[in-house]
Amino acid sequence: MCPRGCLQSICDHATRRGLLKAGFGFGLAAVGGLGLVPPAAAADAAAPPAPELRFSKVHDLTHTLFEGFPTFSGEKWFTVEKPVTWEKDKVNLHRWTLMEHTGTHMDAPLHFSKDGKSVDMIDIADLVVPLAVIDIRERAAADPDAGLTLDDIKAWEAKNGPLPEGCCVAMNSGWHRLLDQPKFTGRDAEGRNHTPGFHAEAAQFLIEERSVKGIAVDTLSLDRGIASGEFPVHYAWLGSGRWGVEAIAGLDDLPAKGAMLVVAGPKVKGATGGPSRILALV
Template identity: 80%
Template structure:
């Protein structure tokens, strides 16, 4: 148990220094003889000055591909009646800005609570396809987009998350966000299966993220879900309905995916942050 003020003090120091370290050596180091401390292992660090919230506010009626309501709020305890506020939420796991765990599209993949926490704090590469998506909502992020990004910024960092910025996060309150047509088909950008296969075979990538409702394009999400099956089936994670990518650099930020820790969960609404 941390004494009163302990956590506040640590956070204040971290904020002032603007340093996020990948590992900590606390009690164990104190217990070791001084000789064993002669050759410390350097900890990787990332300096940042700004924290960006990449999370849409969740609300009743948050868009879904089918149009069904996946999040509702009841107020069984109220201030007027009980002098306490307490809400009951009913939700599907995959609503709002949320994480897809490997279990979502595999028989026995990791559930959301079993994903190693170190795999959820990773370098972020943002690939911008906004101009093409504005002209064609059925476009996708392709291997050519990855090649162009790497030609400018260098090879994708090991252990990173690759995020597609299609500009869709800005359409949340418009019908185009789901892209549902009169025949029930959805027209939204996503990852092309060839891009997912390239990242699986040729790069060390922990996760992929999209500012739409699906890792796949809307049309591919009509039942085939090739990217979902390939990517999540490989043991990796995804983030859907991410927001605020316009404000981030293409390279150099760190992503923090604060997913829910629910036993057996296939995913869930998450607070997603970028450190720049």
């Protein structure tokens, strides 16, 4: 995504102009996806001027992962051991045991397809994208089985314009604020999970009618909880070669349009997903 010396060039340029305190300003060039390029590289390529991105704040959209982080099944998917300790070894070193899809995490296409891309195969330029936040908090508060619908997408576009090219569409249901409550998993006596997610129709529309690289939810599943036994959104979305993010946090603090999303997933060979650090540049 960033050629050798690019970051140093950006920092030097920002320092000379006194921009470090105000936020960096640098170009974004879209060639097979959005990527950061230094001014010199853009000039050498004789490309048209790229739109400038400025941000003054970085938002962390990641829940802190801990033993006992909620899961749909109620099973423990993350444990920490301390085989090496400061008292015994004068070194701290922990051993983690985890399922890939725990905490705030990425879903790679391979997760719900026979031969889709694993995390390490996803083009890094496809993981730095514009962010569109669609707010369904009011409806979700009244109905935990609510979902992001095609009408929600059309209403967002009527107010904000077309979804940005190559963006991630994030559902804000308000669920990220419920992490320490039973409602976060919404599991009932029959084992059904009553939590918001994307409707299959909305996901299919984004696949067929819009240029969208990823979707994100503040719940534990791209699908609505009550559909989790069938996973129509998982199969359609990930099966189309796109990625998803689940259990994202902090969407309340973001604008509906204008932020950039950085999905820092684990680069593990063959991984179907993994705990990720998700950032928004505003």
